Amino acid sequence: MIKVGVVGGTGYTGVELLRLLALHPGVQLEAVTSRGEAGTPVADLFPNLRGHVDLDFSEPDPERLAACELVFFATPNGIAMKMTESLLNAGVKVIDLAADFRLKDPALWEAWYGMPHACPGLLEEAVYGLPEVNRKSIADARLVANPGCYPTAVQLGFMPLLEYEGIDLSCLIADCKSGVSGAGRKAAVGTLLAETSESFKAYGVPGHRHLPEIRQGLETVSGQQVGLTFVPHLTPMIRGIHATLYLQLDDPDLDLQSLFEARYRDEPFVDVLPAGSHPETRSVKGANHCRLAVHRAPASNVVVVLSVIDNLVKGAAGQALQNMNIMFGLDEAAGLRGIALLP
Numbered sequence: 001m002i003k004v005g006v007v008g009g010t011g012y013t014g015v016e017l018l019r020l021l022a023l024h025p026g027v028q029l030e031a032v033t034s035r036g037e038a039g040t041p042v043a044d045l046f047p048n049l050r051g052h053v054d055l056d057f058s059e060p061d062p063e064r065l066a067a068c069e070l071v072f073f074a075t076p077n078g079i080a081m082k083m084t085e086s087l088l089n090a091g092v093k094v095i096d097l098a099a100d101f102r103l104k105d106p107a108l109w110e111a112w113y114g115m116p117h118a119c120p121g122l123l124e125e126a127v128y129g130l131p132e133v134n135r136k137s138i139a140d141a142r143l144v145a146n147p148g149c150y151p152t153a154v155q156l157g158f159m160p161l162l163e164y165e166g167i168d169l170s171c172l173i174a175d176c177k178s179g180v181s182g183a184g185r186k187a188a189v190g191t192l193l194a195e196t197s198e199s200f201k202a203y204g205v206p207g208h209r210h211l212p213e214i215r216q217g218l219e220t221v222s223g224q225q226v227g228l229t230f231v232p233h234l235t236p237m238i239r240g241i242h243a244t245l246y247l248q249l250d251d252p253d254l255d256l257q258s259l260f261e262a263r264y265r266d267e268p269f270v271d272v273l274p275a276g277s278h279p280e281t282r283s284v285k286g287a288n289h290c291r292l293a294v295h296r297a298p299a300s301n302v303v304v305v306l307s308v309i310d311n312l313v314k315g316a317a318g319q320a321l322q323n324m325n326i327m328f329g330l331d332e333a334a335g336l337r338g339i340a341l342l343p
């Protein structure tokens, strides 16, 4: 059994991680932290975990965490970087669900996250935890930077086209919609029911922190500079991300459906739908899947890719568990075989 700690167990990604870990056959939960709820039984706060998690929330105590084999950080940006170095020195592996280790360039990170980085020396070592790209490096990693939710949906959608040589990457467009749980569980006016229901808005057009993360991922895979417009939207649902991706393609003969099917044939969590499909976010709700459909816009050279994930699962906790499975040499799908809920 892998001894696991979760820092930030009261947030939406934290509780989703607990739900998935509780059903994982190879995990022993050792510590679940919350400063605000220390001493409260986990199952009192989250009754869905009654009978599955028999621990109280505890303060994030470095000694208790150092006794684990793996610690997940499901905390706001800027927390994991303060504790990771000592955990690694104690022989503990770390998966950060926040963005502390996602960008390779410390200056870029500091510009987008507005704080100095506590351990820039670890950025080089950290492996970006997108298994469909970095599976081999994840297997050997001590420190995994779990990708952001929008970056997961966008990168998986563009990936087969980026790997195909000769495509113009100067004008990629990612038009993305997220459910409100993407903003986390903390109380905020902008995520109240009366503020978000029956309404729809874009945000972050002048610059969202996922822009450099997505660009870094796309440029690493394609080996060339990428021109990217990324516009996130808040949509009145709880879970889910829908990314509509656009790219100009001069080659009228490229069989897009075959390209996508071949790229993801062996991927357990990426599902290329039949030609002409329109994936729905509810088809991945609670599941670790990304479902994709690729189209060619009529009478044009524009490719349209539709990509859906659950922001809390493939976009956060599920992907983190997938990374854990790879890091510990387990079946990659262990604990992740859940099917989405319909309706």
Ligand SMILES: NC(=O)C1=CN([C@@H]2O[C@H](COP(=O)(O)OP(=O)(O)OC[C@H]3O[C@@H](n4cnc5c(N)ncnc54)[C@H](OP(=O)(O)O)[C@@H]3O)[C@@H](O)[C@H]2O)C=CC1
Pocket: 007, 008, 009, 010, 011, 012, 013, 014, 033, 034, 035, 036, 037, 060, 073, 074, 075, 076, 077, 079, 097, 098, 099, 147, 148, 149, 181, 182, 183, 184, 185, 186, 311, 312, 315, 316
């Ligand atoms: N929501 C989503 O869809 C996604 C979120 N992420 C990222 O995952 C991380 C967690 O997100 P989410 O679950 O939504 O966040 P929440 O705001 O819902 O939860 C944050 C958690 O972190 C704990 N926490 C806050 N400050 C500290 C601190 N200084 N030290 C230790 N623990 C702390 C909180 O508990 P307490 O204050 O009681 O200690 C709480 O349990 C964030 O970085 C987020 O950006 C990534 C992908 C998707």
Ligand SMILES: CC(=O)N[C@@H](CCC(=O)OP(=O)(O)O)C(=O)O
Pocket: 097, 098, 099, 147, 148, 149, 150, 178, 179, 180, 181, 182, 183, 184, 210, 232, 234
């Ligand atoms: C709807 C909503 O607010 N979504 C969040 C992104 C989700 C997330 O938590 O992203 P990170 O993992 O990079 O922190 C946002 O736009 O800030």
